[in-house]
Amino acid sequence: MQDILQLVYMKKIIFFTFSILLSNTLFGQSDSVLFEIHYKITQSGLTTKDLPTIRNSMVLISKNHSLEKDLDRFKADTSYAMKYAEKFFKANPNPNGEISDVQNFLSETMNNYGLDRQIFFDYEKKKYLYFRKMFQAYSYEVTLPKYKWKLVDSTQIIAGYECKKALGTSSSGYELSVWYCDAYHTTYNILGIGNLPGLIVKAVELKSNTTFEITHLQIGSKLFKSLMPKKSILTTKAEMTKLEQEFAKDRNQFFKDHPVQGVTITGN
Known part of the structure; x- marks a missing residue:
């Protein structure tokens, strides 16, 4: 049953990928990726005995x-x-007999759908959307916090980047100590942090003792082409939590309770 669901899901993705590719050709170039950045996030334990x-x-x-x-x-x-x-492609070869380029297909699929949790920040609307793909996309909307910054006259080389320091407080109560690199001009950063004159290389959220450290910086992105918003079913945070619990408990039952339009399954 699980294999049937997965193959149905892959077929659905394949069908919609072609229509999305056309959409990207028409609209995707308006918001192309400028930076792809990876961060290691470390949250220290509550006591010295707890592992981070x-x-x-x-x-x-x-x-x-x-x-x-x-x-x-x-x-x-x-x-x-x-x-x-x-x-799927081995079982469904191209008419000419060749096996499709799986890596290229996967690149387009992950670019357009993403099979993971993701947070989409919209700075014009000053909100962010939390997305979750559970056979179809669900999302809920949250208002972005505002930050007040105090720039500190201090510099340091971190991970090979020349950084300057800033201290910030958000409207939701977060306190941040940040090292940023103004050689990379971007208004937006990890966690939707804005109004800094550069890219965050390292940040510490003081109350939770959580550290964000850059591990990879790439101009543009080989895999992701644009950040245009994805279509989704808008819900609330509470309802999303409930859906995630149902999805984690029994995916087959979840599919029956929340069917995807136009998709049916057979089997026990």
Whole structure:
């Protein structure tokens, strides 16, 4: 049953990829990716005996938007999607007998859909959307916090970048100590942090003792072409939590309870 669901899902992705590619040709160039940045995020334990929690995040920045993805989950989902894409294309070769370019297909699929959790920041609307793909895309909207900054007369070389220091407080109560590099001009940063004169290389959220450190910086992106908003079912944060719990508990039952329009499944 699970294999049937996955193959149905892959077929649905393949069908819609071609229409999305046309859409990208017409509209995608208006918001192309300027930077792809990877961060290591470390949250220290509450006591000295607790081990720190470490995760990795990917931030894509364009002129009007930014997008944040769980990098660890993205890599796992990419590997997972590759497995099923290869299985599908071997079973469904091109008319000329050749097996389709799985890597190219996967690139387009991940660019347009993403099989992971992601946060889309819209700075004109001053809001962000949290997206989750559970057979179809769901999202909820949150107002971006505002930051007040105090620039500090201090410089330091971090990860090979010459950085300047700033201290900030957000409207939601976060306190940040930030090192930024003004050689890279971007208004937007990780977590939707704005109004800094450069790219965040390192940041510490003081209350939670969480550290963000840059591990990779790339001009443009080989995989992601644009940050145009994706279509999704708009819900609330509370409803999203409920949906995620249902999805984690039983994906087959979730599919029955929240069917994808135009898609049916057979089997036990």
